[in-house]
Amino acid sequence: MTILQPVTRSGCGCEGHDVAKKLITIDAALALIADRTAVVDGAEDIPLDRALGRILAGPVTSRFMSPPFDNAAMDGFALASAALSGDGPWTLDVVTRVPAGQTSAVPLFGLQAARIFTGAKVPEGADAVVMQEDVKLTGSTIRIDQRPKPGLNIRHAGSEMGAGVTVLDQGRRLDARAIAACAAAGAGSIPARRRLRVALLVTGDEIRAASAGRADAQIWDINTPMLSAALTQPHLDLVAVEQGLDSRDGLFLQLAEMTACADLVITTGGISVGEEDHVKPALLALGGDIHFSGVALKPGKPVSFGCVRGSTWLGLPGNPLSAFVTWQLFGTALVARLTGEAGQAARRHVVTGANISRKAGRCELRPAICTGFDGHGREVVTFDAETHSAHVCALPDSDGLIFLPAGCDFLPAGALVEFQPFCRT
């Protein structure tokens, strides 16, 4: 077996590179997000049939044993194995019939058997179920040739879980698998964190919805549909989606309204260094604090994070791929932090399927497709020859982002790089 090359350290490599003064590293930005935020208060009990996608505010424990009683794993005949003396074959009287959901009216004694069906409660006195294919039925008697072992084809009470056992820990996002475990534990409802209220403000005088007309020098708005889709999740309450005007006073009013109704305000655009970039001045005028502005990555360098009037603020760049990449990297981590979701997507290592030549400088996050495995069992990815911060058409086929280290201008095919899979939404 070939062992993967050892990875001595994680991260984008910016730490060792001469990054521009104001820019911080990806991992430093993630650490600031973790440090400056806390889980929002509030929990509610949700019926299990409405719990999909919600985050557990407390553990789910089993109310009873599962299964709650000994039951048949096969259609066949229940009997007491100890009653079969000597060598077979043995003939037994079938004295009762037990379908699933019913309790046998009579216990079994001696050479008595019960017709039983999968899932039915094993009658008192029986300790084995012989499947019907191994039985010769004649009238109301059966003949069996092989001695069944005690416990044969019986699913014992509590064999999956005892009563009071923790089946899911707090912080778990409920998917179909987790909901299956809740149902097995007898949980009719679960404690869920309250939905995080999110407001989205997409800036840019030049953007127009694809449903509307577009004048010369205007472009289709990609960020609103893209991020609205990303934010349409059961544990989030998208309270406002607005287009912002490129004016400080207009943004001031919009941001003021949004901070009044949202735990998290996400903006796109208007955070770079130009005269038309009014988001940060508006935020500061509202008394906000900016914890970081500018991360040494490409695309997405101007991404910013702070707080304003009790709300958390995430400023994504206007370029759509930059907005998507920074949403994946920082937005999902921030939302997980605020909603108390545990177990975020971990980065793993993959190998590059082609040479990469690029300009060294910032750590680059490039959309990549997992294509399979090489001869050593390592996952291989392919990608476009370059990343363009305005181009999103490679996203639908991509599985995640590869991290190309900051100082590196050439990577040969087969190089080991970090990879972060995209979140489901």
Ligand SMILES: Nc1nc2c(c(=O)[nH]1)N[C@H]1C(S)=C(S)[C@@H](COP(=O)(O)OP(=O)(O)OC[C@H]3O[C@@H](n4cnc5c(N)ncnc54)[C@H](O)[C@@H]3O)O[C@H]1N2
């Ligand atoms: N002098 C400098 N200029 C720029 C720098 C810099 O460091 N110095 N950084 C560049 C980088 S990198 C980025 S990224 C952008 C980010 O700027 P903003 O976040 O302020 O975004 P905008 O200027 O508002 O827009 C950038 C770009 O994206 C288009 N856009 C905006 N919103 C949307 C949308 N909803 N749908 C589709 N496209 C959108 C917009 O038209 C611009 O082309 O700044 C660089 N400049």
Ligand code: MOO
């Ligand atoms: O950092 Mo920008 O997102 O490269 O275009």
